Amino acid sequence: MDTQTLLVYFAKASYLLAAALFILGIKRMSSPVTARAGIKWAGIGMGLATLATFAITGVHNVGWIVGGIALGVIPTWLWGKKVAMTDMPQMVALFNGMGGGSAAAIGAGELLKFSQPGAPVPPLATLALAVVGALIGSISMTGSIIAWAKLDGRMDKVFRFGGQQALNFIVFAAAVLAGLALVAWKLDANLVIVFFALALAFGVLMTLPIGGADMPVVISLYNAFTGLAVAFEGYAMGIEALIVAGMVVGAAGTFLTQLMAKAMNRPISNVLFSNFGGGGSGEAIAGAQKPIEAADAASLLYMAEKVIIVPGYGMAVAQAQHKIWELSQALIKAGKDVRFAIHPVAGRMPGHMNVLLAEAGVPYDLIADMDDINPEFKTCDVAIVIGANDVVNPAAKTDKSSPIYGMPILDVVDSKQTIVIKRGKGTGFAGIENALFYADNTRMLYADGKEAANQLIAELKAVEGGGSH
Amino acid sequence: MIDGFLALYIFMLAAFTGKEIIGRVPVILHTPLMSGSNFVHGIVLVGAMIALAHAESPLAIAIGFIGVVLGAGNAAGGYVVTERMLEMFKSSKDKK
Numbered sequence: 001m002d003t004q005t006l007l008v009y010f011a012k013a014s015y016l017l018a019a020a021l022f023i024l025g026i027k028r029m030s031s032p033v034t035a036r037a038g039i040k041w042a043g044i045g046m047g048l049a050t051l052a053t054f055a056i057t058g059v060h061n062v063g064w065i066v067g068g069i070a071l072g073v074i075p076t077w078l079w080g081k082k083v084a085m086t087d088m089p090q091m092v093a094l095f096n097g098m099g100g101g102s103a104a105a106i107g108a109g110e111l112l113k114f115s116q117p118g119a120p121v122p123p124l125a126t127l128a129l130a131v132v133g134a135l136i137g138s139i140s141m142t143g144s145i146i147a148w149a150k151l152d153g154r155m156d157k158v159f160r161f162g163g164q165q166a167l168n169f170i171v172f173a174a175a176v177l178a179g180l181a182l183v184a185w186k187l188d189a190n191l192v193i194v195f196f197a198l199a200l201a202f203g204v205l206m207t208l209p210i211g212g213a214d215m216p217v218v219i220s221l222y223n224a225f226t227g228l229a230v231a232f233e234g235y236a237m238g239i240e241a242l243i244v245a246g247m248v249v250g251a252a253g254t255f256l257t258q259l260m261a262k263a264m265n266r267p268i269s270n271v272l273f274s275n276f277g278g279g280g281s282g283e284a285i286a287g288a289q290k291p292i293e294a295a296d297a298a299s300l301l302y303m304a305e306k307v308i309i310v311p312g313y314g315m316a317v318a319q320a321q322h323k324i325w326e327l328s329q330a331l332i333k334a335g336k337d338v339r340f341a342i343h344p345v346a347g348r349m350p351g352h353m354n355v356l357l358a359e360a361g362v363p364y365d366l367i368a369d370m371d372d373i374n375p376e377f378k379t380c381d382v383a384i385v386i387g388a389n390d391v392v393n394p395a396a397k398t399d400k401s402s403p404i405y406g407m408p409i410l411d412v413v414d415s416k417q418t419i420v421i422k423r424g425k426g427t428g429f430a431g432i433e434n435a436l437f438y439a440d441n442t443r444m445l446y447a448d449g450k451e452a453a454n455q456l457i458a459e460l461k462a463v464e465g466g467g468s469h
Numbered sequence: 470m471i472d473g474f475l476a477l478y479i480f481m482l483a484a485f486t487g488k489e490i491i492g493r494v495p496v497i498l499h500t501p502l503m504s505g506s507n508f509v510h511g512i513v514l515v516g517a518m519i520a521l522a523h524a525e526s527p528l529a530i531a532i533g534f535i536g537v538v539l540g541a542g543n544a545a546g547g548y549v550v551t552e553r554m555l556e557m558f559k560s561s562k563d564k565k
Contacts, residue, residue, distance in 0.1 A: 015515070018512070022509045022512070023486060023490060025505070025509070026487075026490050026491065026502070026505060026506060026509060027490040027491075029498065029501065029502050029505040029551075029555070030490065030491045030492075030493065030494035030495075030498060030502055031494075031495075031498070032495065032497065032498060032558050035498060035501060035555045035558055036552075036555045036556065036558060038505065038555075039505055039508070039548065039551045039552050039555055040552075042505065042508060042509055042548075043508075043548050043552075046508070046509075046511060046512065046514075046544055046548070049512060049515050050514060050515060050518070050544075053515050053518045053519065054518075056519060056522070057518060057519060057521075057522030058522065060522050060523070061521050061522050061524060061530060061533070062522075064521055064530060064533070064534050064537070065518050065521050065522060065537060067534075068517075068521065068533075068534050068536075068537030068538045068541065069514070069518075069537060069538075069541045070541075071538045071541070072514075072537065072538040072539065072540065072541025072542040072543075072544075072545065073541045073542070073544075073545040074545075075542075076541075076542040076545045076546035076549070077545045077546070077549055079546070080545070080546045080548075080549030080550045080553070081549055081553070083550075085553075085554075085557075088500070088504070088550055088553075088554060089500065091546065091550050092500075092503060092504045092507050092547075092550060094546070095507055095508075095511075095542065095543050095546035095547045095550065096507045096510075096543070096547075098539040098540070098542040098543040098546070099507070099510050099511055099513050099539070099540065099543035099547075101535070101536075101539040102513045102514065102516075102517050102535075102536045102537075102539035102540035102543060103513050103516075105517060105520075105532050105533070105535045105536030105539065106513070106516050106517055106520050106536050108532050109520045109524065109529055109532045109533055109536065110520070112528065112529055112532065113529070125473055125476075216500075219503070220503050223503055223506060223507050223510075226507075226510050226513075227487075227506070227509075227510045229513075230510045230512065230513045230516070231480065231483070233513070233516055234516060235476055237516050237519060237520065239515060239516055239519065240479065241512060241515065242512055242513065242515065242516050243476070243479055243480065243483065244479065244483045245509050245510060245512040246510055246512070246513070247479070247480050247483035247484050247487065248483050248484075248486055248487035248490075248506075248509070249487065249506045249507075249509050249510045250484065250487065251483070251484040251485070251486070251487030251488045252487035252488065252490065252491045252502075252506050253487075253503070253506055254488075255487070255488045255491060255492075256491065256494075256499060256502065256503055256506070259494075259499065260499060263496065342496070342497070344496045344499075347500075349499065349500045349503070351496055351497050351498055351499035351500035351501065351502075352500045354496075354497035354498075354500075355500055355501065355554050355557055358557030358558055359557050364497065364558055367497065369495065369496050369497070370496075
């Protein structure tokens with residue numbers, strides 16, 4: 001065996017090990033106890049596979065390769081290090097778009113190679129999967145970039161116009177036809193360009209009409225897309241590690257997308273093809289919202305034994321999570337049983353709120369999922385709702401005419417007392433009134449989340465100090 | 470080259486694996502897990518590196534180079550972001 005063959009064997013063995021590390025890493029990332037080790041395992045796999053690749057590639061174009069890696073790694077690493085926790089979802093979208101673009105570039109390179117005059121005719125499966133991978137990768141790239149722009153507040157508008165669905169369908173059909181023509185008819189360089197232009201355009205068009213609140217599901221879907229694109233290009237290039245890693249991510253991502261869509265009670269087809277809020281606004285609510293001052297709210301908290309805090313994205317927008325944790329620590333010190341109740345879609349993505357609370361220092365064993373905490377509200381003395389609205393709206397259970405009917409909610413309405421911290425009287429994302437805010441045992445503390453938490457901490461101290469306030 | 474049916478088996482088994490290994494993921498880990506799987510498909514970098522290594526014409530080198538830059542960005546960014554998110558997952562016992 002010559003050195004070259006040995007080096008190829010070495011690289012292939014490293015890929016095998018990397019694929020195993022990816023699978024074990026993802027497996028570990030699905031439990032909070034082992035998650036931190038999981039990403040390290042996957043990281044070792046990635047480093048190993050990248051280094052081993054130099055054994056295969058030899059010295060040809062090695063300067064370009066090293067330069068390209070440096071150009072890709074350095075800015076994203078630095079950016080990823082300093083970006084705020086609240087902005088993580090759009091960063092995931094952006095990096096995912098890069099992966100899709102890379103898969104599309106591999107596809108483009110393969111098609112270019114096949115279309116050279118005098119090039120050997122590729123096997124049908126190789127050509128077909130190179131085309132399909134390029135199509136999916138291109139859609140994932142431009143779609144993810146639009147998703148990033150929307151979540152990052154660079155593109156606020158939801159673009160909708162008459163005949164949009166028809167246009168999207170035509171562009172998609174044209175992209176598929178161009179792809180079919182490449183596979184079955186003629187590998188023409190101009191046709192390759194048309195094919196990519198259509199695929200890239202479709203990614204943009206598909207994402208434009210989708211609202212910001214649905215973006216998590218869409219990003220997860222594009223994550224699965226990129227996985228599939230990587231797997232298909234891996235087949236076209238004959239690299240098993242890409243097939244396995246890409247397919248594992250494709251399947252896990254699809255499953256995760258379903259879990260997220262289910263948590264939001266939004267079928268994936270609705271997210272992609274329909275507009276939110278088309279239904280009625282639900283029944284009108286009799287009665288009035290009853291305001292409360294921070295001093296009185298602090299007294300309620302002082303007398304409570306069991307307190308459940310229900311944070312929503314409004315809390316993160318107000319950057320109030322650190323103050324809320326400070327308040328919770330004060331309550332815990334006073335001997336209260338304090339827990340955080342997290343709705344599956346609290347924050348901008350499932351699990352996002354947990355990350356935000358964790359960043360503020362809240363230990364994860366104080367954080368409870370919806371199914372675990374819901375029976376607890378009956379015995380809860382005071383529930384504090386901060387920046388959450390639709391996810392605590394009892395209309396989801398009681399009012400069939402409500403657009404959110406059927407969505408799982410936190411049963412805050414069962415709590416003995418509820419304090420809602422809210423900036424004003426406006427409705428939530430779905431634009432519907434919330435009966436919880438009008439309930440007899442609910443009091444509204446109208447204030448900015450951070451300010452309200454500050455006041456509550458101060459007033460709680462005053463109450464504890466003997467009420468000499 | 471990988472035989473057609475053997476490839477189908479690899480695709481199928483990898484797909485089942487992907488679904489099974491995240492089967493019982495708690496909601497609190499959805500976002501980090503999405504980010505982590507986003508990192509894993511950064512393995513596309515390896516494909517892009519090999520494609521670039523075999524590129525001859527200036528156009529092929531340009532396309533390969535773009536592939537390597539984007540793939541490396543996917544892997545590096547995905548890793549940093551995921552690690553930062555997971556760094557937050559400490560139980561109250563881990564902290565003094």
